[in-house]
Amino acid sequence: MKLSHPLLLVWVALMLLLVSTVVASQNLTGPFSLAVNLTIAFAKAALIYWFYMHLRQESGLARLAALAAGGWLAILFLFLSLDYVTR
Structure with missing residues (x-):
């Protein structure tokens, strides 16, 4: 199976970011944890804005x-x- 469709690739990226969120929430503590989790959340929001809301075409x-x-x-x-x- 070839992953060539952009929305499918974005979905895979979102799933990887979800896994990284779970791993970071279980392993990191302190202010570094907050910075990492906010960065991951911003990356997920940016992907959703740009691809799923079709802002790249607007x-x-x-x-x-x-x-x-x-x-x-x-x-x-x-x-x-x-x-x-x-x-």
Whole structure:
């Protein structure tokens, strides 16, 4: 079986990132664990955005809207964490 379809290759990459998430969560501790897991999560989100949401085929405005949505979500999580830390 030849793996030539891009979506199938992305799916394989996502499964490998899933395995690396499980391995990292069981073996790593401390702030290094957080950095590794956030990097893996960002890589998975980027693959999903780029391939499954077809942003590589869209115009600049659609890419900008998706980037703005991700940025807005990051701002909301930042405010949520600041509220949690101050209470």
